[in-house]
Amino acid sequence: MSRRRGSSVDWIFNRTRSAHIEYPLLTSFVALEIIFLLIPTLIVVFVSLESRSVVIFPPSSLSLRWYAQIPNHPQYIEAFIRSVEVAVMCTLLAIPIGISTGIGLIRYDIRFGNVIQVYLLLPFTVPLVVSGVILLILFGRLGVIGELWTVGIALTIINIPFMIWSVTSRVNALNPELEHAAKNLGADELQTFIYVTLPSIMPGVITGSLIMFVLGMNEFIVSLIITTPQIVTLPVELYTAIRANISPLIAAIASIYVIVAFITVYLADRIVGLEEFLRS
Amino acid sequence: MSPQTRVTQLKWRLEDALVATKRRVIPSEIYQSPPSWVGYLLISPGVLLVSSLFVGLLILTWYSFLTFDPFEFIVYELTTESWTEFLTEPAYYGIFWRTLSLSALITVLSVGLAFPYAYLTIRVRSAFMRKTLLVGLFVPFFTGIIVRAYGWLIVLGKNGLVNAVLGVFGIGPVRFIGTKAGVVIGLLQIMIPYAIIMLAPAIQSIDRSLERAAQNLGANPIMTFRTVVIPLAKPGIAGASIVVFTITSATFAIPGIIGAGRVDFMANLIFKTLFSLTNYPLASSFSLGLVAVTSTIILIIFYLVGTGTLGISLEGEE
Numbered sequence: 001m002s003r004r005r006g007s008s009v010d011w012i013f014n015r016t017r018s019a020h021i022e023y024p025l026l027t028s029f030v031a032l033e034i035i036f037l038l039i040p041t042l043i044v045v046f047v048s049l050e051s052r053s054v055v056i057f058p059p060s061s062l063s064l065r066w067y068a069q070i071p072n073h074p075q076y077i078e079a080f081i082r083s084v085e086v087a088v089m090c091t092l093l094a095i096p097i098g099i100s101t102g103i104g105l106i107r108y109d110i111r112f113g114n115v116i117q118v119y120l121l122l123p124f125t126v127p128l129v130v131s132g133v134i135l136l137i138l139f140g141r142l143g144v145i146g147e148l149w150t151v152g153i154a155l156t157i158i159n160i161p162f163m164i165w166s167v168t169s170r171v172n173a174l175n176p177e178l179e180h181a182a183k184n185l186g187a188d189e190l191q192t193f194i195y196v197t198l199p200s201i202m203p204g205v206i207t208g209s210l211i212m213f214v215l216g217m218n219e220f221i222v223s224l225i226i227t228t229p230q231i232v233t234l235p236v237e238l239y240t241a242i243r244a245n246i247s248p249l250i251a252a253i254a255s256i257y258v259i260v261a262f263i264t265v266y267l268a269d270r271i272v273g274l275e276e277f278l279r280s
Numbered sequence: 281m282s283p284q285t286r287v288t289q290l291k292w293r294l295e296d297a298l299v300a301t302k303r304r305v306i307p308s309e310i311y312q313s314p315p316s317w318v319g320y321l322l323i324s325p326g327v328l329l330v331s332s333l334f335v336g337l338l339i340l341t342w343y344s345f346l347t348f349d350p351f352e353f354i355v356y357e358l359t360t361e362s363w364t365e366f367l368t369e370p371a372y373y374g375i376f377w378r379t380l381s382l383s384a385l386i387t388v389l390s391v392g393l394a395f396p397y398a399y400l401t402i403r404v405r406s407a408f409m410r411k412t413l414l415v416g417l418f419v420p421f422f423t424g425i426i427v428r429a430y431g432w433l434i435v436l437g438k439n440g441l442v443n444a445v446l447g448v449f450g451i452g453p454v455r456f457i458g459t460k461a462g463v464v465i466g467l468l469q470i471m472i473p474y475a476i477i478m479l480a481p482a483i484q485s486i487d488r489s490l491e492r493a494a495q496n497l498g499a500n501p502i503m504t505f506r507t508v509v510i511p512l513a514k515p516g517i518a519g520a521s522i523v524v525f526t527i528t529s530a531t532f533a534i535p536g537i538i539g540a541g542r543v544d545f546m547a548n549l550i551f552k553t554l555f556s557l558t559n560y561p562l563a564s565s566f567s568l569g570l571v572a573v574t575s576t577i578i579l580i581i582f583y584l585v586g587t588g589t590l591g592i593s594l595e596g597e598e
Contacts, residue, residue: 137336190295
């Protein structure tokens, strides 16, 4: 991991030194792309600060009144809590499954290991809308539609490859000699796992968990298909609200997601470094 | 005894108890030479979880041959009715064709637009610029599709940002909502981050001295790009194309919200068949058709350009 974390003086120095731009043409083109990528995200926050009750450009005066309105609409708060619940559930399920699958695949001699690895990517190759239909039929036949935990399970199924991926790459990078050394020094298998294996695959687990949680919070199409009105999650609730009308209240609620995204990016950068995400 | 030692001692005791229990439950012989069944046991939860989708595909196949009845929904009698309806009704394969052609267009555009972004992110020396690029990439990526679709409604709407700006110059209002152009713009913004994430590792693995060598031999930046960078980034381009194409062809939210029911994709058709018509057999055959066509196209890309970065990750990073 090559993370540069110099003092703030270093940072200012580096910044001023790079005042001459390395790839001028490329940079200006990419700058336009950044605007394109960020505009629909940031505009939601901007509009949520509108003081009138219609979304028109340019906004009149800025206020936080729509945020103060959120508590008067408990259905959004309930949907938000449900979203957090299913996201936490799918993350907690994915952690042990991801770790054991990762270790099993890399550390043990498994016949057709490559085939199984490809098979484990099935949730990526089946289009999400089809996974939704499949889970609707499966949960329907089991008679459990309308229970919140089904959404948690569904999220685990469709996103588990992310966890397996990030854990597997860490197990791969871990030298088995380290584990052997611990065992030679008298450590029990369990102790070896807790003190040697687990700490070194931890960055992979954290990356995977972060991805699982954020995707769980944001998951839409499968939830739209398998939820009943009593257990809708926030993205589904927002979708219904958007179709009804464009009010700054919806923007205020949607802004929560933008804020969560910024926090996630900040945390990801602090814990593992954003560059890590581009390495897999 | 200081409280800290006590905590440590407690931790040790707990650990001893754990180890003792584990030894009693799991016979230690299995560790002498780890037999592979332990490995199979370890991977079984993951495999079982994924198998629900595999079983589901089989059930879908079965459903697609069942009979639809408007009153009883499903009659357990085998028929090829749904498949015939799917393949003979122009409205249905029209939507299928639109999904595939727009997905192909978006794949080409987003991989093309992602390339300079990914290249700059990897190659730029300034740490500040790299961080800006990474934030510009990951904040939208983590924001979720519904919020971004909503953002596009505000940007592209009749009284939206774009039309407000155009209005200053006396142009417009231009209609984006409910048009193909609007859907393509919205989908590009969703797909470019995926493409960048898939391209970046491939660009990272290109030895920079090769580019310098080309330049020393008199190639201009564009020639270097075309003859050195792009050919060496081919695995990344393949991986990015596959990921973007698969996700786009199954997309629901952007056509649903920006397309406003006028630019439906397969996913919207499947959803409507399921919930408005409650025709499960027909929805099943649509679903299988989508799976079949996207997998075929993925296989074709695999065949033409290799497995790309996807393949590298499959083999594990050795």
